[in-house]
Amino acid sequence: VGDNRNFGPELIESMDVLSILNSSSAVVLTNWASNLRGTDLLKYIFEKSPNSLHFLDPADISERRVEFIQDLKNHSKLIDLLSINENEYLQIIHALEDSEDRIVSDKNKNNLKTPLNLCKNVWFLSNFFKIDICIHTVIGSVWSNGYNTVFVNAITPSKINIVSGAGDSWDSAFLFGHLLNFKNEEKLCFANLVAFLYLENFYNDTPSLRDIVNYIYNYYF
Known part of the structure; x- marks a missing residue:
């Protein structure tokens, strides 16, 4: 999307940015999917902010879903919170199927119509990637850290x-x-x-x- 399509670390490398990253309470990376340098940027800003909360919202990953789940596996220690919507959740499930990582039962993988299934599936993903995950859908929102899971109606x-x-x-x-x-x-x-x-x-x-x-x-x- 314009200049953001190749937005790499070199575009923000400076002592001022490093100071901001090092002193921030939270560092947020959004629109990973529209930035072909998103992975490079993720590693840079999260590695340079060791004391911050690291929050990732990838946006529509449908065209890069396999690459995205590989990023989650490779860089899970850098990511504290992953926030996704229903479509992004389904794209992750499809990508895991493509890579033969079947972590959600076939019966429930696409069923987000009940709070119970939603909670089970988010728990599975959080446990698999070792990342806290939030998902917001039309029926409600869920947070899970792979151990505990909380659901709230929309x-x-x-x-x-x-x-x-x-x-x-x-x-x-x-x-x-x-x-x-x-x-x-x-x-x-x-x-x-x-x-x-x-x-x-x-x-x-x-x-x-x-x-x-x-x-x-x-x-x-």
């Missing part, structure tokens, strides 16, 4: 006025909760709420923190 919007950017809103809200030491269930609840407000375009813009707090106060108390 908040269904009455109407959808905007779609592009909903995943980014979910990610940012989950990270906000994580950095403020929310419980895992609270992180998912908060992220689901922010995504809901974004999809409904409730405030005619991306909701601010004040908007979110006011909504919680007005509708939940």
Whole structure:
């Protein structure tokens, strides 16, 4: 996508960037799939930020899914959290089938229609890759670290006025909760709420923190 298609480490190498990476609470890599140098960039920014939370949201991996799961295997120690949507989850499952790594039962691999199956499948993936994984779907969101798994129902919007950017809103809200030491269930609840407000375009813009707090106060108390 424009200049981002070949966005490698050399484009950000500087003492200022190194200082920022070294002092950041979290370092986020998004849109790996649209960047042919995404793996190089991932290794650089995560290796240069040893004290930060490392968060990865790859975007649509359908054309590079086999390469992506290989990256997850090779660099799992660099990645703290992987955030994916339903389509990206299915692409990972298909890629594992292509590589003969069948970790999810044939019966349930494509079935994300119940919270139980969703939790089982995310648990399998997290355990397999040794990475904490979040998945957000139309029925709800799940977090798993391969040992514990938490599910929270989605908040269904009455109407959808905007779609592009909903995943980014979910990610940012989950990270906000994580950095403020929310419980895992609270992180998912908060992220689901922010995504809901974004999809409904409730405030005619991306909701601010004040908007979110006011909504919680007005509708939940």
